[in-house]
Amino acid sequence: MSAQGKIHGVGLGPGDVDLMSLRAHRLLENARHVAYFRKEGRSGRARGIVEGLLPNDAVEFPMEYPVTTEIPVSHPDYNSVLSAFYSECTAHLRALAEAGEDVVVLCEGDPFFYGSFMHLYERLKDDVPVQVVPAITGMSAAWTASGQPITWGDDVLSVLMATLPEEALVRHMAAADALVVMKIGRNIEKVRRALQAAGRYEAAWLVEYASMEGQTVQRLSEAEGRITPYFSIVLVHGNGRRP
Incomplete structure (x- = not known):
């Protein structure tokens, strides 16, 4: 054999x-x-x-x-x-x-x-x-594209799927210091509402096609009305302890 x-x-x-x-x-x-x-x-x-x-x-x-x-x-x-x-x-x-x-x-x-x-x-x-x-993840490419560290010191990072129920998104968004929200696509308006309810909307960034052709980086609040592709990630950067 x-x-x-x-x-x-x-x-x-x-x-x-x-x-x-x-x-x-x-x-x-x-x-x-x-x-x-x-x-x-x-x-x-x-x-x-x-x-x-x-x-x-x-x-x-x-x-x-x-x-x-x-x-x-x-x-x-x-x-x-x-x-x-x-x-x-x-x-x-x-x-x-x-x-x-x-x-x-x-x-x-x-x-x-x-x-x-x-x-x-x-x-x-x-x-x-x-x-x-193993390999570099899409979320790592996204926060690198944003030009800002995603976590500092003791920051707690939560990775959320936009497919979660809205109330679950709000709960997790309010509890974490830094956020990565994936699988956006048609869930974008639900993500917006959840971020607003959690008081995190103005700090959120939208990264599309991180590290790929067509990459874009902008504040989520500046992308109102946009239809986002599946390969989109929403970020909220941490602002924790640092020297």
Whole structure:
């Protein structure tokens, strides 16, 4: 029997190829099988980041989400549909690894930070070797783009998903010293209301496409009426203890 192959969950960073790790770059240059998530009909943002880096003969396995925003996350069908999808993807990757093939799974940002790869990892880690390559997160790129440190001294940083109920957002926003709010998109008005209720609105910044082409940085209050893309992050910087 051939030795088992390995599944590599490779973090690509926030989008700028220059911010990718050397380990990730080496794995990409030598990849035989490459898997990545994408929406149906799209090329996939992770795949776009590595354009020109993969070997010409690499076998690609695009994993197309069955749902994205068509079903609310609270709908009973949401988890069941995605669970079946992740199980199908896992079966394909497991079969490749059991046949002795290494597979590079492309992951935007860091694989263990709110990423889809985590669902594959939990289903694969007890059956085949899985290696995770960490990376710079999108939120790190966002606060760097803002030109201000996100935390000082003993500041408490909260990372919130804009998909949370509004009352939960208000509670967390009021309790933390510094904030990162992700998954904005169509939730932008809810985020605005929550920040206003928590008394943090005037201190909030909006960063779109951090480290990517089209990056913008502005105060959230100056972007009234804007339709924000999914790849947007709202920041409230801490102002804690310092020498």
